[in-house]
Amino acid sequence: MVRKTKASRKKPIFEQVDWDFDTLHRAFDAIEEIARDDLELDYYPNQIEIISSEQMLDAYSSIGMPLMYHHWSFGKHFLGHERLYRKGARGLAYEIVINSNPCISYCLEENTMPLQALVMAHAAFGHNHFFKNNHLFQQWTDADGILDYLDYARKFIARCEERHGVGEVEAVLDAAHALMNYGVFRHRRPRQMSVKEADAQRRERLEALEQSAYYLANTMPTPAGASPDETELALRKQEMQLPEENLLYFLEKYSPILKPWQRETLAIVRTISQYFYPQKQTKVMNEGCACFVHYHIVNKLYEDGKMTDGAMLEILHSHTNVVAQPDFDDPRYSGINPYALGFAMMEDIKRICIDPDEEDREWFPYIAGKEDWRGVLKDAWANFRDESFIQQYLSPKVMRRFHMFALADEVKERHHTVTGIHDELGYRHVRDVLARNHDHATLEPDIQVVDADLLGDRCLHLKAVRCNGIGLDKSSREATLAHVEKLWGYKVDLQEVDALN
Amino acid sequence: MTYFVDRRLNPKDKSLSNRRRFLKRVRSQIKKAVEEAVRDRGIADVDRSKKVSVPTEGVSEPSFRNGRETGRQERVYTGNKSFQTGDRISKPPSGSGGGAGKEGANEGEGEDEFYFALSREELLDYFFDDLELPDLVKETLAEISKTKPSRAGYSVLGAPANLSVSRTMRNAYGRRIGLKRPKKAEQEQLEAEIEELEALETSGKKEKDRLLFLREEHQKVVRRRRSIAYIDPMDVRYNYFVQEPEPNANAVMFCLMDVSASMGEREKDLAKRFFMLLHLFLKRRYDRTDIVFIRHTHDASEVDEETFFYSRQTGGTVVSTALVKMKEIIAERYSPADWNIYAAQASDGENWSGDSDTCATLLSEDLMRMCQYFAYVEIIGEDEALIMNSEASGMELWEAYRGVSEQWPNFAQKRVSKPGDIYPVFRELFARDKVGTSHG
Numbered sequence: 001m002v003r004k005t006k007a008s009r010k011k012p013i014f015e016q017v018d019w020d021f022d023t024l025h026r027a028f029d030a031i032e033e034i035a036r037d038d039l040e041l042d043y044y045p046n047q048i049e050i051i052s053s054e055q056m057l058d059a060y061s062s063i064g065m066p067l068m069y070h071h072w073s074f075g076k077h078f079l080g081h082e083r084l085y086r087k088g089a090r091g092l093a094y095e096i097v098i099n100s101n102p103c104i105s106y107c108l109e110e111n112t113m114p115l116q117a118l119v120m121a122h123a124a125f126g127h128n129h130f131f132k133n134n135h136l137f138q139q140w141t142d143a144d145g146i147l148d149y150l151d152y153a154r155k156f157i158a159r160c161e162e163r164h165g166v167g168e169v170e171a172v173l174d175a176a177h178a179l180m181n182y183g184v185f186r187h188r189r190p191r192q193m194s195v196k197e198a199d200a201q202r203r204e205r206l207e208a209l210e211q212s213a214y215y216l217a218n219t220m221p222t223p224a225g226a227s228p229d230e231t232e233l234a235l236r237k238q239e240m241q242l243p244e245e246n247l248l249y250f251l252e253k254y255s256p257i258l259k260p261w262q263r264e265t266l267a268i269v270r271t272i273s274q275y276f277y278p279q280k281q282t283k284v285m286n287e288g289c290a291c292f293v294h295y296h297i298v299n300k301l302y303e304d305g306k307m308t309d310g311a312m313l314e315i316l317h318s319h320t321n322v323v324a325q326p327d328f329d330d331p332r333y334s335g336i337n338p339y340a341l342g343f344a345m346m347e348d349i350k351r352i353c354i355d356p357d358e359e360d361r362e363w364f365p366y367i368a369g370k371e372d373w374r375g376v377l378k379d380a381w382a383n384f385r386d387e388s389f390i391q392q393y394l395s396p397k398v399m400r401r402f403h404m405f406a407l408a409d410e411v412k413e414r415h416h417t418v419t420g421i422h423d424e425l426g427y428r429h430v431r432d433v434l435a436r437n438h439d440h441a442t443l444e445p446d447i448q449v450v451d452a453d454l455l456g457d458r459c460l461h462l463k464a465v466r467c468n469g470i471g472l473d474k475s476s477r478e479a480t481l482a483h484v485e486k487l488w489g490y491k492v493d494l495q496e497v498d499a500l501n
Numbered sequence: 502m503t504y505f506v507d508r509r510l511n512p513k514d515k516s517l518s519n520r521r522r523f524l525k526r527v528r529s530q531i532k533k534a535v536e537e538a539v540r541d542r543g544i545a546d547v548d549r550s551k552k553v554s555v556p557t558e559g560v561s562e563p564s565f566r567n568g569r570e571t572g573r574q575e576r577v578y579t580g581n582k583s584f585q586t587g588d589r590i591s592k593p594p595s596g597s598g599g600g601a602g603k604e605g606a607n608e609g610e611g612e613d614e615f616y617f618a619l620s621r622e623e624l625l626d627y628f629f630d631d632l633e634l635p636d637l638v639k640e641t642l643a644e645i646s647k648t649k650p651s652r653a654g655y656s657v658l659g660a661p662a663n664l665s666v667s668r669t670m671r672n673a674y675g676r677r678i679g680l681k682r683p684k685k686a687e688q689e690q691l692e693a694e695i696e697e698l699e700a701l702e703t704s705g706k707k708e709k710d711r712l713l714f715l716r717e718e719h720q721k722v723v724r725r726r727r728s729i730a731y732i733d734p735m736d737v738r739y740n741y742f743v744q745e746p747e748p749n750a751n752a753v754m755f756c757l758m759d760v761s762a763s764m765g766e767r768e769k770d771l772a773k774r775f776f777m778l779l780h781l782f783l784k785r786r787y788d789r790t791d792i793v794f795i796r797h798t799h800d801a802s803e804v805d806e807e808t809f810f811y812s813r814q815t816g817g818t819v820v821s822t823a824l825v826k827m828k829e830i831i832a833e834r835y836s837p838a839d840w841n842i843y844a845a846q847a848s849d850g851e852n853w854s855g856d857s858d859t860c861a862t863l864l865s866e867d868l869m870r871m872c873q874y875f876a877y878v879e880i881i882g883e884d885e886a887l888i889m890n891s892e893a894s895g896m897e898l899w900e901a902y903r904g905v906s907e908q909w910p911n912f913a914q915k916r917v918s919k920p921g922d923i924y925p926v927f928r929e930l931f932a933r934d935k936v937g938t939s940h941g
Contacts, residue, residue, distance in 0.1 A: 024505055028503060035873045039895055046504070047504045047506060048504070048505050049507075049508045050508060051511075052509045055509070061519065071522065072560075073560075073562055075519030075523030076560055079523065108515040112714065168520070178563050207815075219893075318509065326579075327580020328579055328581075336579060339799055391550055403579055404578070404579055405577070406576070407577075407590075408573060409574045409576070410573045411570065414592055415589040415590060415591050415592065416588075416592060416723040417587070417588070417589055418588040418590070419586065422581065423586070426586055433576065436575070437576055444566075445566070445567055447565055463643045467931065468573045469566045469571050470571060471567075472567065473564065473565075473567060473568040473569070476562075476564060476566050480564055483563070
């Protein structure tokens with residue numbers, strides 16, 4: 001890395017609109033200097049890849065991953081995105097960033113030079129720092145191994161297609177994708193294994209499964225007359241660690257009909273799902289962190305005279321577009337923009353640290369006036385997820401700025417009720433509701449395996465807990481259950497029960 | 502360390518395989534869309550890309566979702582203007598949307614149909630799906646009947662007739678320069694000087710030495726010129742040819758149509774569609790496809806496309822004249838050895854009484870030998886179609902042709918009564934396995 005000499009500090013790093021690799025390098029070095037020395041970020045090594053719009057569409061359709069296995073649903077998404085893009089109805093993202101080590105950022109070739117600088121600051125340092133430091137990512141994802149794993153998964157699926165036919169594999173993947181959201185461990189941390197270990201284990205497991213009779217072959221119904229022993233049932237349930245919220249894991253382990261390769265396919269789908277689980281829970285923080293970082297960096301570049309006025313204006317234009325929050329009655333409104341909320345909160349934390357007022361001292365006594373805003377932010381980025389972050393750091397000031405209000409919708413009633421607004425009485429309530437809105441667990445139905453009647457009719461019993469009386473969507477419920485039945489092989493029964501409170 | 506990687510030149514269409522898989526999955530819907538296109542579109546733009554909508558069933562990706570029929574939800578919205586805590590806002594009359602926020606904006610909701618565009622190639626592929634030209638393998642693309650020499654650079658061996666003079670001379674020239682072969686002018690100059698010196702009657706020491714030197718020089722030059730050939734065998738190059746197979750990739754399509762008064766606009770339109778489909782199909786299969794239009798009343802003539810479809814002519818109906826004309830044209834311009842001959846005949850089935858047998862004879866004994874395929878389409882009224890649903894009975898021409906189709910498997914006859922019939926009939930005519938009893 002070339003250290004900038006004193007003389008070159010005064011000169012803008014680029015003046016032209018078009019980028020070339022030289023300029024990219026220079027801009028990257030300047031950005032890195034600020035990220036490293038000023039913000040003191042801690043990030044994975046970067047790998048920046050320039051791709052065309054076609055390739056961006058490709059990346060879109062296979063959930064942003066560079067090495068996905070083949071499946072028709074990705075083709076469907078591709079055609080959908082492509083149609084919208086060609087029509088001009090939707091632009092493409094400027095970048096896609098992958099939580100891996102080295103951290104891979106895809107930048108669109110059509111970006112202008114100022115945009116490339118913005119994108120590099122945003123993805124290669126903002127997201128990158130977040131990926132490396134947030135506890136959820138540290139705990140649940142394996143940045144070193146993900147590309148290897150995807151490569152393995154792709155080859156495995158391709159081999160299965162060769163051996164068992166595309167249709168067979170597709171059927172399993174269809175079913176597995178339907179349950180993808182239920183393929184994550186939310187509370188138990190999976191054991192971390194190196195790629196080699198995992199590979200060896202996988203091989204052993206496949207061999208063992210191929211040799212041995214299935215678990216359920218030993219659980220033939222007992223002769224008539226003898227009633228199944230209650231304690232034995234309880235024991236069996238305990239052995240299967242029921243109740244189990246990871247449906248894919250349960251099916252992989254205990255389904256009576258799946259072949260070894262099908263179990264491995266389920267394992268692949270749930271591993272990928274697990275990999276994305278932290279991202280779903282940290283949208284606001286992740287984007288907030290990246291926006292805060294790019295905003296700080298480009299401003300610093302501008303202050304140092306390394307950015308021209310024109311470039312800065314273009315960057316600000318893009319920046320404001322990204323962090324815009326339309327009002328609820330605006331036709332563009334589609335929920336709370338995670339970029340806007342995240343960025344506003346990060347900036348607000350910085351303000352509270354540097355320049356707190358009375359209100360802030362009352363609400364945030366532990367950070368107000370603490371000069372070290374970098375430390376405070378980094379602590380927040382590392383130790384929270386959206387829900388807890390909002391609960392902890394959403395200030396009245398931000399709520400006022402967004403004119404937030406909470407609205408209750410009782411389906412049976414003919415009115416919505418405003419339950420709180422941005423005033424003294426409502427701050428805490430609005431904050432609670434917003435935090436709950438960002439709690440991933442409340443957004444998806446809570447479904448668990450409660451019993452698999454292995455000694456009897458082998459019926460798989462699922463339980464869906466209705467939170468606030470919200471039931472399952474009927475049409476998708478039946479279709480998804482059909483997929484579960486395909487994987488379980490026997491009857492599947494889904495009971496909806498109301499939550500206790 | 503940071504790497505910049507330029508991925509733009511990577512292979513494109515990474516998701517092509519996914520795209521194909523998806524198309525395969527919605528095959529039946531696509532086929533329906535394609536059939537619709539063929540039925541409803543004008544002929545000229547049959548092969549344009551087409552927007553296809555697929556009902557989500559079959560390509561839906563279900564998952565457990567929260568329903569909207571029961572329960573209580575609480576959400577935070579932005580942009581409050583006048584609301585106070587406790588305000589009640591009446592819900593919009595039907596479902597979601599409207600002023601009080603769009604609760605129905607959840608992803609995947611309200612997605613009844615999935616739209617995408619089918620490219621021209623994909624459309625045609627589906628269109629021609631399962632279609633196979635009869636005896637295609639035997640006499641057309643697969644069989645290589647001719648070869649043509651084509652240039653393939655130079656070789657050091659070859660027949661004198663193939664000598665490449667310019668390449669040979671170029672090599673020789675280069676070698677002469679490289680080896681510093683003295684030029685003829687040089688030798689002549691030396692000789693002239695020697696001669697001049699020898700001619701001197703009195704010569705001093707200086708001249709004698711000079712003469713001696715020049716003679717030596719001259720000898721050297723002569724020796725060098727002799728040992729370095731003007732053209733050496735190693736300079737010689739021959740043009741090199743390889744014999745490339747030339748597939749017999751020409752097809753000619755004969756369109757035969759009865760244009761007598763009994764053929765109205767409707768009948769002509771149907772016939773036109775049939776011809777166009779056939780042409781589209783042949784165009785796709787062959788490098789070159791000629792079309793010959795023969796129209797006939799009681800007399801047949803070769804005409805251009807415009808006249809064929811749009812100009813009127815009145816007269817009786819003698820079908821055999823068209824067949825005779827076709828035979829003449831084949832003899833004149835389209836030798837069966839070089840051309841794959843296809844013929845499609847459209848008629849309303851009427852013929853001069855007694856002529857139908859002549860037609861059958863002409864076909865059986867002459868034309869069918871030369872044709873790859875002969876399709877006869879009888880265009881009938883929609884009410885007639887209800888009566889004449891059996892292939893066993895029909896008018897005189899139909900009956901006569903039945904004899905031909907029994908004899909020749911590459912002869913087919915079909916009835917068409919409305920545009921929607923054409924595509925199925927067309928498919929049936931060229932179906933891979935012909936199971937039809939009428940042309941076993």
